[in-house]
Amino acid sequence: MTIDVLLFYAFATMAIGSALLLVSIRNTARALFLLFIVLFAMAGLYLFALADFIAITQILVYVGGVLILLIFAFMLSNKELLHDLQRVSHRFIMIPRWQALLLSAAFLSIMLYSFLSWSKSMPEWIETAQMNGTVISPADNNIQALGFRFMTQYVLPFEIISIFLMMALIGAAHISRKEQNA
Amino acid sequence: MISITHFLVVSAIIFCIGLYAVLAKRNAIMILVGIELMINAAILNFVAFSRYDKINYGGQVFALFAIVLAAAAVAVGLAIILNVYKYYKTIDPSNINELRD
Numbered sequence: 001m002t003i004d005v006l007l008f009y010a011f012a013t014m015a016i017g018s019a020l021l022l023v024s025i026r027n028t029a030r031a032l033f034l035l036f037i038v039l040f041a042m043a044g045l046y047l048f049a050l051a052d053f054i055a056i057t058q059i060l061v062y063v064g065g066v067l068i069l070l071i072f073a074f075m076l077s078n079k080e081l082l083h084d085l086q087r088v089s090h091r092f093i094m095i096p097r098w099q100a101l102l103l104s105a106a107f108l109s110i111m112l113y114s115f116l117s118w119s120k121s122m123p124e125w126i127e128t129a130q131m132n133g134t135v136i137s138p139a140d141n142n143i144q145a146l147g148f149r150f151m152t153q154y155v156l157p158f159e160i161i162s163i164f165l166m167m168a169l170i171g172a173a174h175i176s177r178k179e180q181n182a
Numbered sequence: 183m184i185s186i187t188h189f190l191v192v193s194a195i196i197f198c199i200g201l202y203a204v205l206a207k208r209n210a211i212m213i214l215v216g217i218e219l220m221i222n223a224a225i226l227n228f229v230a231f232s233r234y235d236k237i238n239y240g241g242q243v244f245a246l247f248a249i250v251l252a253a254a255a256v257a258v259g260l261a262i263i264l265n266v267y268k269y270y271k272t273i274d275p276s277n278i279n280e281l282r283d
Contacts, residue, residue: 012192051242054242070214070256175258
C-alpha cells in the first residue's frame with residue numbers, strides 16, 4: 001500500500017466520519033463547524049482525482065463563502081431557535097427518525113451494489129481513453145487547460161452562469177432586506 | 183492511481199448522509215447543509231470521471247459550474263430562511279404549513 005492510497009483513505013475516513021458526526025450531533029453550531037472539516041476533506045479528495053483547481057475553488061467558495069453565510073444565518077436567527085432545537089420529539093421510541101435512516105440506508109445499498117457490480121467492466125469511453133493515453137496525468141497543467149476550455153469551448157455556459165450568479169445574489173439581497181423599506 | 187470505484191463509494195456514502203440530513207432534520211439550516219453534502223458528493227463524481235476526459239475537461243468544468251450553482255442556491259435559500267424566521271419565529275419546516283402573505 002503506497003502513501004497516496006493511505007492518504008486517500010485518511011481523507012475519505014475524515015470526510016465520512018465528520019459527516020456522520022454532523023448529522024448525529026444535536027448542537028447546530030458544532031454541526032456547522034464540522035461541515036468545515038467535511039468540505040476540507042472533500043477538497044483533499046478532489047486533489048486525488050487530479051483536479052487541483054476544483055479543490056482550491058472548493059476551499060475558496062465553500063469554506064470562504066457558503067459556510068460563513070450559513071454561520072451568519074444561524075447566528076442571526078439565534079435565540080428562540082436554540083430553544084426550538086433542544087426540544088426532542090419523542091414520537092419514535094426505539095430508534096429516532098428510523099424512516100429516514102431506513103430510506104437512506106436502502107438508497108446507499110442500492111448505489112453500492114450497482115457501483116460494485118459495475119466496477120468489473122469500465123464504460124467504453126473510459127477504456128478508449130486509457131488506450132489512447134488521453135488521461136489526465138499528475139504532470140499536466142490543469143489550470144491552463146481549464147482556462148482555455150472556459151474561454152473557447154464552454155464560453156456560453158460560462159457567461160450564462162455568471163449572469164445567473166449575479167441574478168441570484170441580487171435576488172437574495174432583495175429578499176432579505178428589511179420590510180420597512182419595501 | 184486510485185481506482186474510480188473508490189471515489190464512487192465515498193461519494194455514495196456522503197450522498198446518503200446528506201439524504202439522511204435532508205429527511206430527518208427539523209431545522210431548515212441543517213436541511214440546507216444536507217443539500218450541500220449531496221451537491222459535494224455529485225461534484226466528487228464529476229471530478230472522478232473527469233480524469234479520463236483530457237480532451238474536453240467536461241467533468242471539471244461542470245464541477246465548477248455546480249459549485250457556483252450551490253453558492254447561488256445557498257444565498258437564496260438563506261435569504262428565504264431568514265424571512266420565514268422573521269414571519270413564523272421558527273424554522274422547523276413541519277411547522278410552516280400555511281402559504282399566505
